[in-house]
Amino acid sequence: MNSPINASTTQWTTLCQQSDLVPHSGVAALHNSEQIALFYLPGETDQIFAVSNYDPVAKANVIARSLMGDIEGRLMIASPLYKQRYDLQSGECLDAEELRLKRWEVRLREGVVEVGGTC
Amino acid sequence: MTTQRSIPHNNLKPNLIVIGNGMVGHHFLQQLVESGAAEQWQVTVFCEEPRPAYDRVHLSAWFNGSSADELAMGTPELYREWGISVRIGDKAVAIDRDQQQVTATRGEQLPYDRLVLATGSYPFVPPMPGHDRKHCLVYRTLDDLAQIRSAAEGASRGVVVGGGLLGLEAAKALHDLGLETHVVEFAPRLMAVQLDEDGGELLRRKISELGVQVHTGKATELIDDGEQHLHRMNFADGESLETDLILFSAGIRPQDELARTSGLEVGERGGIVIDSQCRTSDPNIYAIGECALWNGRIFGLVAPGYSMAKVAAAEINGEGAAFTGADMSTRLKLLGVDVGSIGDAQGHTPGALSYRYSDEAAQTYRRIVVSEDRKTLLGAVLVGDNSLYDTLLQYALNGIELPAQPESLILPQSDSTAPLLGPDALPAEAIICSCLNVSKGQICNAIDNGAMTVADVKEVTRAASGCGGCGALLKSVVDNELEKRGVEVCTDLCEHFAHTREELYHIVRIEGIRSFQELISKHGRGLGCEVCKPTVGSILASCWNELITKTEHIGLQDTNDTFMANMQKNGTYSVVPRVPGGEITPDKLIVIGQVAKKYNLYTKITGGQRVDLFGAQLHELPDIWQMLIDAGFETGHAYGKSLRTVKSCVGSTWCRFGVQDSAGMAVALENRYKGLRAPHKIKFAVSGCTRECAEAQSKDIGVIATENGWNLYVCGNGGMKPRHADLFATDLDDGSLVRYIDRILMFYIRTADRLQRTSVWMDNLEGGLNYLRDVVINDSLQLADELENQMQQVISTYQCEWKATLDDPEKLKRFRTFVNDDSNDPQIITIQQRSQPRPA
Ligand SMILES: Cc1cc2nc3c(=O)[nH]c(=O)nc-3n(C[C@H](O)[C@H](O)[C@H](O)COP(=O)(O)OP(=O)(O)OC[C@H]3O[C@@H](n4cnc5c(N)ncnc54)[C@H](O)[C@@H]3O)c2cc1C
Ligand code: SF4
Ligand code: SF4
Numbered sequence: 001m002n003s004p005i006n007a008s009t010t011q012w013t014t015l016c017q018q019s020d021l022v023p024h025s026g027v028a029a030l031h032n033s034e035q036i037a038l039f040y041l042p043g044e045t046d047q048i049f050a051v052s053n054y055d056p057v058a059k060a061n062v063i064a065r066s067l068m069g070d071i072e073g074r075l076m077i078a079s080p081l082y083k084q085r086y087d088l089q090s091g092e093c094l095d096a097e098e099l100r101l102k103r104w105e106v107r108l109r110e111g112v113v114e115v116g117g118t119c
Numbered sequence: 120m121t122t123q124r125s126i127p128h129n130n131l132k133p134n135l136i137v138i139g140n141g142m143v144g145h146h147f148l149q150q151l152v153e154s155g156a157a158e159q160w161q162v163t164v165f166c167e168e169p170r171p172a173y174d175r176v177h178l179s180a181w182f183n184g185s186s187a188d189e190l191a192m193g194t195p196e197l198y199r200e201w202g203i204s205v206r207i208g209d210k211a212v213a214i215d216r217d218q219q220q221v222t223a224t225r226g227e228q229l230p231y232d233r234l235v236l237a238t239g240s241y242p243f244v245p246p247m248p249g250h251d252r253k254h255c256l257v258y259r260t261l262d263d264l265a266q267i268r269s270a271a272e273g274a275s276r277g278v279v280v281g282g283g284l285l286g287l288e289a290a291k292a293l294h295d296l297g298l299e300t301h302v303v304e305f306a307p308r309l310m311a312v313q314l315d316e317d318g319g320e321l322l323r324r325k326i327s328e329l330g331v332q333v334h335t336g337k338a339t340e341l342i343d344d345g346e347q348h349l350h351r352m353n354f355a356d357g358e359s360l361e362t363d364l365i366l367f368s369a370g371i372r373p374q375d376e377l378a379r380t381s382g383l384e385v386g387e388r389g390g391i392v393i394d395s396q397c398r399t400s401d402p403n404i405y406a407i408g409e410c411a412l413w414n415g416r417i418f419g420l421v422a423p424g425y426s427m428a429k430v431a432a433a434e435i436n437g438e439g440a441a442f443t444g445a446d447m448s449t450r451l452k453l454l455g456v457d458v459g460s461i462g463d464a465q466g467h468t469p470g471a472l473s474y475r476y477s478d479e480a481a482q483t484y485r486r487i488v489v490s491e492d493r494k495t496l497l498g499a500v501l502v503g504d505n506s507l508y509d510t511l512l513q514y515a516l517n518g519i520e521l522p523a524q525p526e527s528l529i530l531p532q533s534d535s536t537a538p539l540l541g542p543d544a545l546p547a548e549a550i551i552c553s554c555l556n557v558s559k560g561q562i563c564n565a566i567d568n569g570a571m572t573v574a575d576v577k578e579v580t581r582a583a584s585g586c587g588g589c590g591a592l593l594k595s596v597v598d599n600e601l602e603k604r605g606v607e608v609c610t611d612l613c614e615h616f617a618h619t620r621e622e623l624y625h626i627v628r629i630e631g632i633r634s635f636q637e638l639i640s641k642h643g644r645g646l647g648c649e650v651c652k653p654t655v656g657s658i659l660a661s662c663w664n665e666l667i668t669k670t671e672h673i674g675l676q677d678t679n680d681t682f683m684a685n686m687q688k689n690g691t692y693s694v695v696p697r698v699p700g701g702e703i704t705p706d707k708l709i710v711i712g713q714v715a716k717k718y719n720l721y722t723k724i725t726g727g728q729r730v731d732l733f734g735a736q737l738h739e740l741p742d743i744w745q746m747l748i749d750a751g752f753e754t755g756h757a758y759g760k761s762l763r764t765v766k767s768c769v770g771s772t773w774c775r776f777g778v779q780d781s782a783g784m785a786v787a788l789e790n791r792y793k794g795l796r797a798p799h800k801i802k803f804a805v806s807g808c809t810r811e812c813a814e815a816q817s818k819d820i821g822v823i824a825t826e827n828g829w830n831l832y833v834c835g836n837g838g839m840k841p842r843h844a845d846l847f848a849t850d851l852d853d854g855s856l857v858r859y860i861d862r863i864l865m866f867y868i869r870t871a872d873r874l875q876r877t878s879v880w881m882d883n884l885e886g887g888l889n890y891l892r893d894v895v896i897n898d899s900l901q902l903a904d905e906l907e908n909q910m911q912q913v914i915s916t917y918q919c920e921w922k923a924t925l926d927d928p929e930k931l932k933r934f935r936t937f938v939n940d941d942s943n944d945p946q947i948i949t950i951q952q953r954s955q956p957r958p959a
Contacts, residue, residue, distance in 0.1 A: 020938040024646075024674030025681075027933070030940040038938075041646075060690035061944050065681060068674060069648035072614065078649035080678035080686055085649070 028064035037064035143408030143424035144237035145172035150432035249342030274363035286368035313460035459501035679758030695757035700785030701728025727764030770807025777807035779824030834881035
C-alpha cells in the first residue's frame with residue numbers, strides 16, 4: 001500500500017529484519033550510502049514507512065529518532081530536535097510547506113524488510 | 120532612605136500632603152498617579168511606621184513565613200518612580216490650619232495647599248489596672264507581630280482579649296506559635312457584630328475543637344501577678360485565668376488626634392467628620408480610611424477606605440465624585456473555619472423574616488434574612504461553609520429577585536434547590552470585587568479590549584487585588600465571558616484526549632492503567648502525538664515507575680528519554696552520570712576523565728554541579744554506560760522531566776559559617792528523589808546557612824539551614840523567567856522537611872499541567888502559597904497520607920534505568936546508529952577547539 005508504482009517493475013533489496021524494527025517508533029538503516037528512517041506501525045496489516053533520515057531543518061541525521069503519531073487522521077512523525085511534523089505517507093512537512101522528506105517504497109516479506117525505489 | 124526635598128518646596132506646583140501611609144493612604148496615591156493628577160501636585164507623604172504601606176489585611180501571613188517584603192504594597196523605588204516624596208518613619212505632629220502647614224517630628228514645617236488625613240486607627244486597650252504590664256500587646260502592625268513572636272518564646276499560654284474578627288485572627292497566630300490559646304470575650308458570643316446567636320455558638324464549638332478555648336461573657340477587671348504564669352486575669356464573676364501573654368483586640372479607635380488638636384470637627388466617639396466628598400470641616404483637608412467618620416459611621420474594612428481614597432483623589436483632581444457608604448459584608452476563614460456575614464445579618468430591618476438551616480453533623484449553619492415581601496435578600500450568616508457566599512452576596516448587593524421559595528437557597532442540594540447564581544445571571548452593574556469596586560461591566564470591557572485571561576483582567580481592572588475574596592467569582596465571570604465571545608477555553612490535552620493532564624492522571628491512578636495503548640483505547644482516539652504521548656509516558660512513570668525502556672513505553676518518550684541521553688544539535692548525545700549533591704570521589708572523577716578520553720567526548724561542568732560529556736553516538740552509549748556503572752555511577756536523568764540535581768555547598772563540615780550539614784542533606788535528598796518523573800524537570804539546592812551559596816532560592820525546592828533546622832523554599836526558578844522561591848516553612852527538623860517535600864512534589868505531579876514548572880504552577884494555583892500550605896501542612900484535603908504513600912512507592916521501586924538496560928540484550932538492540940551496519944554516522948564531523956572536540 002505504500003507503493004503507488006507498479007510493483008513488478010521494482011527492484012527490491014533486503015534492508016534488515018522485521019525484528020530490527022521498533023513498534024510505534026523508528027530505526028535507521030544504511031542503503032547504498034543513503035540513510036533511511038524506517039517507521040513501524042503494527043496492526044492487522046503491519047505498516048512500514050521509509051523516509052530519509054536527514055532532517056532538513058536540523059541538518060543532521062536524526063529523523064529515525066522522531067516520535068510517531070497522527071494528526072487529524074494523517075500519520076505523522078515529529079522530528080526530535082526542532083519538532084517539525086512530517087506526513088509519513090507523503091513526506092510533506094506539516095509546519096513548513098517547502099520541506100519534504102524523500103521516500104522509498106518498502107515492504108515486509110516473511111520477516112524481512114525490503115526496500116524498492118524512491119517515490 | 121527617602122529623598123527629602125529642601126524647604127520651601129518646588130514653588131511651581133501646589134503642595135499636597137498626605138498624612139498616613141497605610142493601605143488606604145497608599146491606594147489614594149495610586150489613584151492619584153493613575154488619574155494623572157500626581158503630576159499637577161508636589162506630593163509629600165508622612166509615614167509613621169518604619170516601612171512604607173503594607174498589606175495589613177494579610178498581616179497574619181507573616182507568622183506563616185511571608186516576609187515583610189512579600190506584604191509590601193508601596194516601596195521607596197515605586198514612590199520615587201511616581202515622583203512622590205515619602206518620609207518614612209516621620210510622624211506628623213501638628214497641623215496649623217491658618218498657616219496651612221504641617222509640623223514633622225523634628226519640628227520642620229511643610230506648607231500644604233491640600234491635606235489628606237489617612238491616619239487609620241489604633242487598637243483599643245481597655246483601661247483596666249495592669250493593662251500595661253510586660254507582654255501585654257496589640258495586633259496591628261508588623262512591629263507588633265515581632266514583639267508577639269519574641270514574647271511567645273518561653274511562653275506556654277496566651278490569651279486574646281476580644282472575640283471579634285481581629286481577635287480570632289490573633290488567636291490563630293498564638294495557636295500557630297504553639298501556645299495554649301484562650302479567647303476572652305465580654306459579649307455573650309463570638310463575632311457579635313457579624314454573626315447571630317446560633318452562628319456564634321457553632322463558631323465557638325468549632326474553634327474549641329481546634330484547641331482554642333473560648334470564654335464568653337467575661338469582663339476582665341484586673342491583671343496582676345500569676346503563680347504558674349506571668350499574669351493572672353481576674354474576671355468580674357470572681358473567676359480568674361493565668362497566662363504568659365495577653366493580646367488586646369477589643370476593637371479599634373480612629374486615629375483622630377491631629378484633627379482634634381487642630382480643631383477639625385470630630386465625632387462624639389471619635390472619627391474625623393467628613394461629607395460625601397470626603398472633605399472635613401476644613402475644605403482644604405480631606406480624611407479617608409479608618410480615621411474618617413461618614414454619616415456617623417466608621418468603616419473598619421479596607422474596601423470602604425479604598426472607595427473613599429478614590430473619591431478624594433477625584434475631588435482633588437477637580438472631578439466630581441461621592442462616597443455613598445459601603446457594603447460591610449465579610450467572608451473569612453478563621454482558624455480554618457469558614458465564616459460569612461452579609462448585610463443585615465441579624466435581621467434588624469423592620470418586618471424582616473429569617474430562614475435558618477443548621478446541620479449539626481456537618482457542623483454548618485446558614486441563615487438568610489429576607490424582606491417582608493420575600494422578594495429581596497437583606498442579609499445572611501454562614502458558618503462552616505462559605506460556598507454559598509458569592510451567590511447570596513450577589514442577591515443582596517444587586518437586589519436580584521429571590522426565588523419563590525427563598526429557603527431553597529440554603530437547603531442542601533436536591534432537585535428543589537435553587538441553582539447557584541451563575542455569572543450570566545448577574546447584571547452588568549453587579550460588583551464583583553468590592554475592595555476595588557470593580558463591576559461585571561468593567562470586566563466585560565476589559566475583555567472586549569483584549570484581556571484574554573484572569574491575569575490580564577486583574578492587571579487592567581485590579582479586581583481581586585484587595586482582600587482577594589472574590590478570586591473564584593472573578594474567574595467564573597471571565598471564563599463565562601470568554602466563552603460567550605467564542606474564545607474557546609479548551610482544556611483538552613490534544614486532539615487525542617478530551618481531558619486535561621490532571622484528569623488523565625486521575626484516570627490512570629484510579630483505573631490502574633499501565634500503558635498508553637490501554638489509555639487511548641479506553642479514553643481517547645487515534646494514535647497519539649508528540650503532545651499526549653510524552654505526557655502520558657510521564658504520568659505512567661510518575662504513577663507506576665516502570666522502566667521507560669519497557670517495549671510498550673518506548674514510542675512514548677520525548678527525544679531524550681528514548682535513548683536516556685540528551686540529543687545535541689548534530690544528533691549526537693551528551694551523557695551525565697549522577698553526582699548526588701555534587702560530591703564526588705577522586706576515583707570517580709578519574710573514571711569520568713577516562714571515559715571522555717576513550718570516546719573523544721567534549722567535557723564541561725554543568726550548573727548543577729556535575730560533569731556533562733558531549734558527542735557520543737547512539738551506538739556508543741551502552742559501552743560508555745558500562746564503564747560508568749562499573750565505576751559505581753548511576754544515570755543522572757539529565758534527559759528526563761524528572762529530578763535533576765540537588766546542588767549544595769559544603770556546609771558545616773567545612774565552612775566556618777555553616778550551621779548544618781548541607782552537603783549531607785543534599786546527598787540524602789538526591790538519593791531519595793532520583794528517578795522521580797514529573798510534569799517538568801525539578802531542581803533542588805541545599806545551603807548550609809543564610810549566605811545561600813547554593814542559590815536555593817532559585818530552585819523548585821530550596822532548603823536553607825538555620826540554627827534550629829531547615830527553612831524550606833518552594834517554586835523558584837532560574838532560566839528564561841526567573842522566580843524567587845516562596846518561603847514555605849521555617850525551622851523544620853529532618854523528618855518534617857522530607858515529609859513536606861514528599862507531599863509538595865506529589866501534589867505538583869498530581870495537579871500541574873504538562874510541561875509546567877513548579878514556578879508557573881504556583882502562579883496559577885488558586886489560593887497560591889497559602890493554599891499549598893493548607894494542603895501540605897494542615898492536610899486540608901486529607902491527602903497527606905496518600906501523597907506520602909505514592910512517593911514511597913516511587914522511591915521503593917527505583918532502579919537505575921541504564922543499569923537495567925545494560926542487563927537486557929533485547930533492549931540494547933535499539934542502541935544502534937544503523938540496524939544493518941556497524942559504521943558511524945559518516946556525517947558527524949568534529950574539529951578541535953580549546954583542546955576539545957566540537958561539531959564542525
Ligand atoms: C490583623 C488584621 C486583619 C484584618 N483583616 C481584614 C480583612 O480581612 N478585611 C478587611 O477589609 N479589613 C481587614 N482589616 C482592616 C484593614 O486592615 C483596615 O481597614 C485598613 O488597613 C485601613 O487602612 P487605613 O489606611 O485607613 O489605616 P492603616 O492601615 O491603619 O494606616 C494608617 C497609617 O497611618 C499612620 N499614621 C497615623 N498617624 C500618623 C501621623 N500623625 N503621621 C504619620 N503617619 C501616621 C499609621 O502608623 C498607619 O501606618 C484587618 C486589620 C488587621 C489589623
Ligand atoms: S551557604 Fe553558608 S555554609 Fe554554605 S558555603 Fe555558603 S557560607 Fe558556607
Ligand atoms: S541557554 Fe540556550 S544555548 Fe545554552 S544550553 Fe540552554 S538552550 Fe542551549
